[in-house]
Amino acid sequence: MSGGYASLGGVDISGSVPVAASGDRSPLQFQESNLQTFPPTDVKGKIAGSYQPPRDADDSFSKPGPGAQNGSLDGQAQGFGGWFNVVSYRPYFNVDTSDVLERIRDSFLPHKGDFVEKTNSNPDMYGPFWITTTLIFVTAALGNFAAYIAHKTSSTSDHWHYDINKVTWSASMFYGYIALVPLLLYFLLKYMGVSSSLVQLWCLYGYSLFIFIPASVLSVVPVEIFRWVIVGIAAVMSAIFLALNIRSHIKTASDRWFLVVTGSFLLQLGLALVMKLYFFTFTF
Structure with missing residues (x-):
């Protein structure tokens, strides 16, 4: 045993652990994940995109009704068709x-x-x-x-x-x-x-x-x-x-x-x- 560990070489010594061979090493392969990353999107809704409060949860009903002041309805239907549009009457229920x-x-x-x-x-x-x-x-x-x-x-x-x-x-x-x-x-x-x-x-x-x-x-x-x-x-x-x-x-x-x-x-x-x-x- 005076030769040290270098003299062990390929000798099979009982009770000892053989040295791993360096010539037959195979690199460890890792499988790539199938998970995909998605880029940010501007789609708003209940499922996709960032959270947005529902339209009726804003503070529009605590502000003065625009229709009561100047008759405009913020781009809503004007003229005869506006009489049959429920949204046209929203400014007149704008009270708490x-x-x-x-x-x-x-x-x-x-x-x-x-x-x-x-x-x-x-x-x-x-x-x-x-x-x-x-x-x-x-x-x-x-x-x-x-x-x-x-x-x-x-x-x-x-x-x-x-x-x-x-x-x-x-x-x-x-x-x-x-x-x-x-x-x-x-x-x-x-x-x-x-x-x-x-x-x-x-x-x-x-x-x-x-x-x-x-x-x-x-x-x-x-x-x-x-x-x-x-x-x-x-x-x-x-x-x-x-x-x-x-x-x-x-x-x-x-x-x-x-x-x-x-x-x-x-x-x-x-x-x-x-x-x-x-x-x-x-x-x-």
Whole structure:
């Protein structure tokens, strides 16, 4: 063993590990991966590309509606075809809860007469639609409930029946009023040479009806004089709110403003009177 490891050579020594031969080495081969890398893409969507929030998640609904100011709809369909495009009406629903609540609060303060001025840049149809729809079902349901209470407290022995026609009449009356009266007023103001906005008038009339919702709730009380007082107060407040805002809008533009304001005031009182007589007046 004095020769060291070099003298081992090709000798097979028991118990030892043979030296690996250097002449037959084969390089270790690695298979290339089949994975592919893709270049960045500009495709946006839920699967490919970087994450983008949905279109409705931006802050467009917290900004003033462009259609309410200059009539443009940001490249949307114009002309006659725009009337049948749902997107064309999006600017008129561009309000949040705080806006609607503030406008409802202003309708309970009729003496200010600044509702038109506050909503001039962004009138909405969201509040008027839901206020009118709520009023329809409230008056129909509570009208039947008040009739039931009046029947139970009366001396009649007849059976009481729910009047489903109240829903139909309520929808016809309130939807017809909120749609046609502002439309007629719009054409009247155009004839008088007064610049006005139809959406602004719908907004004004719609919020003027909100006070009739709590009045309908209180009209369930089976005391006739109390019902007249409640509906009367609601009618006067609503009519004053409507009249003062129309007056502030057209007084400086027409000499016949008094007739228009008086007519609007009386029509609002007439609506309240019809509501009281049809839904909350009972004879058994």
